[in-house]
Amino acid sequence: MKKNVTIRDVAKESGLSIATVSRYLNGKGYLSEQSEKKIKEVMERLDYKPNEVARSLSIGKTNTIALIIPDITNPFFPELVVAIEGVARTRGYSLFLINTPEELLHSNGFWRSLESRFIDGLILGSFQFTGEVLKGMENMNLPFVRIDRAVGDDENNSFGVDNSEGAKLAVEHLIEVGCKKIAHISGPSSYPSSSERLKGYREAMKRYLPFQEECIYEGDFSLESGQKLIKQLLNDHRDCDGIFFGNDLMAIGGLKTLKQMNIQVPEEIAIIGFDGIQLTQMVDPEISTIEQPIYELGKLATTHLIDMIEKKNEGSDYVKLDVRLRERESTLGKHPGGAILPIK
Incomplete structure (x- = not known):
C-alpha cells in the first residue's frame, strides 16, 4: 500500500x-x-x-461559495446554476448548492450547520428576505448577494429585473392580440418580485381596461398551483380570454389544465408567463413569456460576490436588468391583426 x-x-x-x-x-x-x-x-x-x-x-479561505435555492425542480434554477457555476469556476471557486425549503432558513440550526461548511460567500437565490434570514446571514459575517425573488427595491448587493415593466409588457401584449378580459395568477405576495409583477399588471389594467373587474389569484410559483388556480379562475370568470401567469412554471401547469378542459389556446384563451425558461418552447403550443436574462443575472451576481470576497469592491451594487417579450403560439393568432392599444 x-x-x-x-x-x-x-x-x-x-x-x-x-x-x-x-x-x-x-x-x-x-x-x-x-x-x-x-x-x-x-x-x-x-x-x-x-x-x-x-x-x-x-x-481562512476555501474558495467556495454557496447558492441557496428553494426548488431545484423549477427549471429556472438549473439555468441560473449553470451561469453561477461557470463564472465561479473561471475565478477559481467551487459552488456548494443548497436546495432547501424556505422555513429552514428561519432556524438557527440551519445557519449553524452552514457555518461548518467553511464557505467564503453566499448567494441567496429566491427567498423572502425576513429578519430571521438577515440575522442568520449577518451572524455568519460573510459577503452575500441577493438574486431573483430575494431582491427588493434599492437593496445593496441585489441583482434582479424590472418585474413591474415586464408585467406591463405582458398585459399590453395580451391586449394587442385581442384579449378583452385579462386575469393574473400571481406568485406569493411575500416575494418582492411577485408584488412588483402584480403592481405592473394593475397599472396596465388601469390604463387600458379600467372598467374590468379584478381577476387576481395568488399561486406559489409551482406547476400544481397553475393547474389548480386556472380551474378556480374559469369557474369564477368563464368569459376570461387572457391570462398573465406570474411565472412560466404556473403557465405550463395552466396550459395542461386548459387542454384537459378542451379549451383552445390561444383561440379561446391566450396565456403568457414570466421567466423565459427553455421548457416554454417544449410544450404545445409554445408559451409566450417575459424573458429574464437568467445567465446575465447569475454572471453579474457571482462576479460581484467574488469581488467582495477578494475585497475588490465595497459591496453596494443594486442592479435591475431589463426584460423582453417573447411572442409565441400561446398568444399569437388569437385574433389576427390584434387590437390597437389606447394612446399612453
Missing part, C-alpha cells in the same frame, strides 16, 4: 523546515528562489498532494 506523503516528508527531503515548506504552500512570507525551486522539485519527485481542506482553513 502506497504511503501518504506528508509535509514533514517534503521538509526532510528538501533539508528545510516545516515552517518554510508551509510558507511555500500558503504563498505567505519570503522564500529564496533556491528554496522555492528545491521544494517544488521534492514535491514533484515524492508526488506530494497538499491537503487542500487543511491548507484552506489555515489561511
